[in-house]
Amino acid sequence: MADNDFVPLTPREGAALGDDVYAVLGEAILRGTLRPGDRLRDVELAARLGVSRTPVREALQRLERLGLVEVAANRYTRVTEAHPDAYAHTTEFMTYIAGDAAILGLARATSEQHTDLIEAVDALIARSERNDGMGILGGTTAFYQLLIRATGNHVFITIMREAGLALQRNLQGWTQPDEDVELRTTRYRRLRDAVVARDGRAAESILMEPEPSALALRGRPSLG
Structure with a gap:
């Protein structure tokens, strides 16, 4: 990821910050800005998006449930490869x-x-x-x-x-x-x-x- 891949989020009235982070990260995966194998560090992402780590963690958990992100405890969180089928x-x-x-x-x-x-x-x-x-x-x-x-x-x-x-x-x-x-x-x-x-x-x-x-x-x- 380049340093300018993400910009600080502007909170939307009535919207949960975790939803906004989820949308930004999901769109980055779809566009290929975040590629299979890319490591996702909550501290780094939080700093780039101008939010706390909590909404970033929430977003990563949702992406993990969908199979777009994989997590190995205490090792890494990264974008997955699409399943062959x-x-x-x-x-x-x-x-x-x-x-x-x-x-x-x-x-x-x-x-x-x-x-x-x-x-x-x-x-x-x-x-x-x-x-x-x-x-x-x-x-x-x-x-x-x-x-x-x-x-x-x-x-x-x-x-x-x-x-x-x-x-x-x-x-x-x-x-x-x-x-x-x-x-x-x-x-x-x-x-x-x-x-x-x-x-x-x-x-x-x-x-x-x-x-x-x-x-x-x-x-x-x-x-x-």
């Missing part, structure tokens, strides 16, 4: 999570949330027609987030929010799969019909289809 396991996990969210979310979505979901699928259809790979990935993530919020399930929402950093890192190896544009776009249109009808089971079935598809966040992993 992290990408494949995360795409599989997210596909199943999205299916459950579709069943709950489409049944419970408010009128406003339902409209947002339809618009999110419309955006995916447009991006698929353009074969905009990164746009599809971002749009798929946004659609999943809307589904999860629409469930109204506090436990579901909290767990997925907390896991967000780990999921983002694990999905960084995504590459656009080589697939038939019209076939993929047709699947999005079928998904739209299911969303409009609030048919969670139909939406789940489409999300779970085995063909390689950006819709299910599937692609060829690049974990080198």
Whole structure:
């Protein structure tokens, strides 16, 4: 780490300082400012961020629970290497999570949330027609987030929010799969019909289809 990698934090009204430290360190891991194997010393980080050691320790403990940091007592705290199967396991996990969210979310979505979901699928259809790979990935993530919020399930929402950093890192190896544009776009249109009808089971079935598809966040992993 360079000396200017971090700057003192400005406390936000109503926000816990540990949350801010967690966000800064997590973002640094995602950007690669903190690389696998980098040592994390709470005294040093606290000095650079202009905070006490307590919020830094809290943040490191949360990152450890997510697997982004590993701790060997009295030896080191460091950024982890991604697990070799992290990408494949995360795409599989997210596909199943999205299916459950579709069943709950489409049944419970408010009128406003339902409209947002339809618009999110419309955006995916447009991006698929353009074969905009990164746009599809971002749009798929946004659609999943809307589904999860629409469930109204506090436990579901909290767990997925907390896991967000780990999921983002694990999905960084995504590459656009080589697939038939019209076939993929047709699947999005079928998904739209299911969303409009609030048919969670139909939406789940489409999300779970085995063909390689950006819709299910599937692609060829690049974990080198």
